[in-house]
Amino acid sequence: MRYATSVLTILWLGQSARVVWTQGRLPAPSLSFYRPRFGRNIQLFSDVELICTLPTNVRLPITVFFGWDNQSLSAIHSLTIQNRDDVRFTTKAIAANEGIYVCWYNASNTGDVSRTSNPANLTISSLPGPILVVPAFIPIGGNYTISCQTTTRFPNRTLALYYRQLPVTVGNEIFKFKGSAALLDNHDSITLSRWLVDSTETFEFVCRLEIVDFNQHIYLSPPSSPHPAIAEEAPIRLVPQYQGSKCLGQLEVQVRGSWGPVCQQIESWNPAMGSVVCRELGCGTLSSVSTKQDYNHKVDFSIGSILCRGSEGRLRECQIDAVQPLCNSRKGLKIVCSDALPTTKISVTGYREVSRVDISDEHSLELSCMFNAPWFGTEKLFMDLTRVSIDSYINIIDNVQIATGEKMRTMLHAPVLSGEYACRIRGSEQTVSSVRIFVSKWYKPNVGLIITALLTAVSGAAILVYMCVYRVQKGETANAVTSQGVSTADPEASPGMESV
Template identity: 25%
Template sequence: MFRQISLGLPVILILLGMKGTTMLFSEGLLQAPSLEIVSHSGDNNIKLFYDVDFTCTLPTGTELPVSVYLGKKASPPLVLTMTTATSRIQNDFTLKAVKENEGLLSCWYIITRNNVSSELSLPVNVTITALPAPTISIAPYHITPGRNFTITCTVPDEYANSTLSFYHSRFDATTGSTISTLLGSRFLENKFNSITYKKDSADSGDDGEYSCSMAINYSNRNLTSSKSDPVLLAALPAPTISVAPDLITPGRNFTITCAVPDEYANSTLNVYHSYDARTGKTITTLVGSVFLENKFNSIVYRKDEADTSDSGEYTCRMAINYYNHNLMSPKSDPIDVNVETFPVRLRLGLSYYYQTCAGRLEVFVRHSWGTVCENSDWLLGRSTADVVCKQLGCGQAAYLLSARNSSIAGNGPIALGQVNCSGSERYLRECNIGAVQPSCSHSQDVGVICTGFPPAPEIFQSGYSFQQSGLIQRSSVKIECTLRASLLESTEVLLALQVASSSSKIISKTTRLGETVSFLLEDYTGPKDLVCAARLEVFGEIFSSTSKKLSITVPSTEITTKITTVKYVGVIAVIIVIVIAVLISGLLYCCYRAKKKNTQTITNTTGQMNTAQQTTEC
C-alpha cells in the first residue's frame, strides 16, 4: 500500500502553483480513474471525527509513475491529499470526517514523465450523518434488592459539548411488550466526557436494560448517535444457606440447603466449598449444581461420612437467564462447617495451656477452646470422665470436680453443656454430645482428676548417674527427691523418704512442687530399697504418689579391705611394667647406634665398590 499523506488547505495553494497544474484542464485529458468509499466504521453512516477510507483506481495500462490526487470537485479542483503511485493502479486515501472534508470528492492523476493530467473521477458524496454510540457500564455488577447502583455513560473526549441521554427498557408481563423510558438528559461541558445515573435502594422495578445515546449540533446540523450496547440490571437476591445438623463429627452425614424465593424458579443453584489448602491460599470449588424446576425453590447438597477435609466455608449463588443474558446473583452469606474432632485438655491454670492429668475440662469447638458446664439437666458423670482420662492417656477418672466446690472456674468461651458417654468410647467425639456453646456461666464449669495425677516423684542418689541403683562406700548417703507438676509450682508438697517394703518414714520434708529436696542419711547400714513418697492437697482433695525403687548396696569392711588391697597391688604392678618397658627401650636404642657406627664402605682395585658390615653383638 502506498504511503498516505493527509493534506489541508495549505497544500492546495502549493499544488495550484505546481508546474503541471494547468495541464489538468488542457485538451486531450487522460481517461478518468474511479473513486469509491471503502470503509467508514462498518455502517452506511459517516460518523463525526471518524476516519473515512477511499480507493482511487487508475485505468488499466496507465503509464507509471503518476501523482494521484483526492479533492473536492470544483473549478479548479481543491486538493485535499495526494500520493505517488509507482507500481499499483489502486491508491488508498484516508480523510477525517470533519466539516472541511465534506461534499463531492473526486480523484485524478498526473503522469510524471510528461505532466499529462487525467479527467476527474465520478464524485462521491461525503456527508457526516451520525455519531458513534457511547459506552455504558454499571457498578456494582451484582445487585441485591435495597442496594445502590450507578450507571455511567461515556463518550470520547472530542465529543464534549454534546448531550447524553439515559434510557430504561423493561419487559411488561401484563402487555407482553417492552417499554422504553427516558430517564434523563444532560449537556456535557468541555471538561467532562461522561454522566452517571445513580439509584438508591434498588427494587424489582429497576430490573431491565439500560442504554444511552449522544446528540450534538455540528455545522448547524443536529447529529444523533445510536443507543449504546445495553447493560442489564437484575436485582437478584442472594440465596439463603443452612446446614444440618448443627454439630458434625467425623463419619457423620450432613446436608447443606440453598434456597431462593419462589419467583426465581427455573434458575440454577450452585454450592461452593472454600477451604485452606495449607498453602496460605484459600481454594474454592464447585461441589454441587442443580437446575430448579418450577415447583422447587431449593437444592440440598448431602455429604456422607464427613471427615476433617469437609470443614470450611460453604456458599451458594443463583444463575438465571434474563433478557437473554446469563446472570449470576451475589453469593449467599457463608456458613461455617466444622467437622469437630473434640480435642480435650485438663487445665490447672488460666494464663496458658499445659496438659496435665487433672484440672478444668476444656474442649476445642468452633475454632476455640472452651469449658464444659453443668446445668440442672446434666451433671458430669464418671463414665464421661473416664473417656476424658482415657483420651489423654491419664488412666481413669479418680475424682469429679465442680466450680461450685473447687477453684477451677475458667474464663472465655463455654464449649459444651451436655456430654453423655457409656465409658466404652475411645474419644469424646464418639459420645452423645448435646448443647454446643450453651448459655451458662463459668460457675458451673467441671473438672476431672485422673489416676495419672500426680506424677510419681523422681528419686536418685547424689553423685550417681543411674537413678534406680547406687553404691555407698562410707557411713553416710545423700538421697534427692523431686516432684514436678507444671502450673502447680506454688503448691506445697510433703516428700518423705521411706523403705520400699514399708510405709514407715525415714525422714520427710515439706517443699514446693518442682523443687528438689535432699535427705542425708548418717551411719547408713543398708542394704535397703528406698522410695520417695509425695503427698499434696489440690482442689480440696489429698493426693499421693510414690517414686520408683532406688536400691542401695553398702559393701562390708572385709570386702572394702580386699578392694583396697587389690587397688594397691594393681598400682605397683603398673609401675613395674612401666620400668621394664623403659629399660628395654634403652637397650634397643643402644644396639641401633652401635650397628650404624660399624658399617663401612670399601673400594676394590677394579673400581668396584663393596660394602662390608661388621656386626657387633650387644
C-alpha cells in the first residue's frame, strides 16, 4: 500500500495554524500509532508516527487534518489527497508535543466535515536506554573498567549504576544501587574501575538514565542491557585430531565453565600468542601456528581478538577483546609446540644400528630418515637431513615432507664427505638421531712393486731351499767318512781299550 507522508516539527502550540470545525455527518476515520507500535514505550526525542486511515466509501478528493482532541478541534496539520491512501503524521517526542491527537477530513466538493477519529494519546514514557560497556574478558588478578554511556544531550542528566551477585539465587534477583553521577554538558558517561580482582568477582551490571525537564517532570530510561563481569581463571588446552600429545591441536579456552575455541581474524593472529600458549602448557617453544576453518564441536561461545606481546606467562594476561557466540567469519587456530614433535631415527643401508661408519672415498652410502608420531595422523612434517662439518658448519643435504612411518631415503654418492649426519624435523628441539661417517683415502698398489716383491720372495725361498738341501747332502757325506774310519781300526786291539 502506498502512503502519502508528511513530516511536521512542532515548536509551540501557539505558533501552529488553527482551524476550527464543527462535527459533520461523514463517517469518521481511524487513528493509530505506526511507530512505536501501539504507542507503547515512547522515548524522549524519538520520532512518533500516527496514521489516519480513511473509510472505504469516502469520496475524493478530500483534505485530512490532524489536531488536538479538544473542544475547538485545533488543526495543526492538513493534507489534500486524491487517492485512498492512509495519511501519516510525524512529530518529535518532546514535552511540548505530548497530548491526545485525533484526525478528521472534509470533502473538497461539498465542504462536509467528518466526525473525529478515535483519540491517540502521545505520552513520553521513557528515555533512550543508555549503553553499558563491560570488557568481554576479565582475567583473575587483572583490572577492568565499566562504562555507562548516553547519547542524549537533554539538560539535567543523571546516570546510575546497579549490580547483583552471580549466580542469581532466590532472594538475590534485585539489582542493588552502586552509584550515580549528574552529567555536565560536555560529559556523556560514568565509569567504575575495579583493580586486582580475584575469583570472587562475579557480578552483573545495568545502568539507567534519568532526566528532569523544565516542568520538573522526571523521565526514566529503561535499564541498559545487563552484562556480566566475571573474573576468569581461563585455563587453556590444545585438542589434537588424533590422541597422543597435549602439545598440539585446536586452541581452546575455558570461560564461564565451558570450553570454547579461540577464533581470530586471519590477519590478527600473531606468533607471540602461540609462544605464550606453549609456555603456559609446558610444551617447549612454538613450532607452528596455522588456521583451522572448521570446528566440529557444538559450543556456546568463542574467544577472539587476542593480542599478545610474547612475554606473558599465561594467555589470560594477553589483551582479549571479544567473547562471541560463534566463530562466524573467524578461523580457529591450530598450534604445534616443539614438545609435540617426535624424535627421529637415522639408519645406513647395509649396516645395523650404528653410530659410526668408516668407509673409503670410493664408497657410496644410502641414509634413511623417519619418525613415529601417531598423534599427527596423516599430516606430513618437513624432515631435513643435515651434515655438520669439522668446522661446525651445518649443511642441509636433503629435505622432504613425510608422514609418520614413512622414510626419506637419500643416496650419498662417492666421494662421501666426512661429518655428523643427522635427521631433524623442522622446528624441533628434540634430540635428533645422528651417525658419524669417517672417510679415508684408498691408495691403489703399484703392480711393478708387487711383481718385484714376489720375485724377491721366490728367489729368497729358492736360496733357502738350496741351502737346506746342500746342508743335508754335506751332512750325509761326513757320516759316510766316519763310518769308514771305524772299520779299519786295529783288530788286535784289546777289547777293553777305548779308541782315542
